[in-house]
Amino acid sequence: MDIYEYSLEELENAPAGEPAIASYVAGTCHAARKKPLSQLSAEEIRLLIGQKTGLQYLLPPAVEMVCAEPLTEVTFYEGDLLNVLLRLDIADWQHNLSELAAFRGMLAREREVIAKSEDVDKDLLQKYL
Numbered sequence: 001m002d003i004y005e006y007s008l009e010e011l012e013n014a015p016a017g018e019p020a021i022a023s024y025v026a027g028t029c030h031a032a033r034k035k036p037l038s039q040l041s042a043e044e045i046r047l048l049i050g051q052k053t054g055l056q057y058l059l060p061p062a063v064e065m066v067c068a069e070p071l072t073e074v075t076f077y078e079g080d081l082l083n084v085l086l087r088l089d090i091a092d093w094q095h096n097l098s099e100l101a102a103f104r105g106m107l108a109r110e111r112e113v114i115a116k117s118e119d120v121d122k123d124l125l126q127k128y129l
Contacts, residue, residue: 004038008054011037029053037061042074042081050084056095059085063099063106070110071117079120086124104128 009015016033019026029051032044037057040048042065045058062085065072071079085103093100107114107128114120 002038003057005036007036008033008048008057011057012054025051042072046074046081046084049088052088052092055088055092059093059096059099063096063103067102067106070106070114071120077119079114079117082114083119083121083124086121086128090127 003011016030019030025047028044028047032040032048033053035044040058040061045062045065048054049058049062062081066082066085070082072081073079074081090100093103107125111125111129114125115122
């Protein structure tokens with residue numbers, strides 16, 4: 001069976017209890033952890049990565065999305081997925097070194113396009129270039 005047919009709960013063997021707080025992020029992340037990876041929306045992937053949840057499994061599709069379109073607007077603004085990836089620490093990529101290399105390559109190639117966006121945090125770019 002393909003890895004994308006499993007949920008984060010199954011892959012990490014860690015069933016999530018009910019969210020401790022009632023918020024959009026907590027509720028969405030809780031529900032998303034139960035869905036097969038292939039059924040996650042770009043918004044769910046963005047939220048989970050922002051919470052540093054399931055990075056090993058979610059960085060590949062996220063990097064694929066930003067490599068295809070660096071300034072992808074998932075929910076809020078142009079480049080919101082890119083900004084979530086830029087906020088990760090280099091150590092967060094430890095299980096995804098090939099994706100990190102692809103991400104860095106895309107940033108170098110698309111540097112001028114990214115620099116023109118008012119929404120991308122340019123200070124965060126420096127740790128990846």
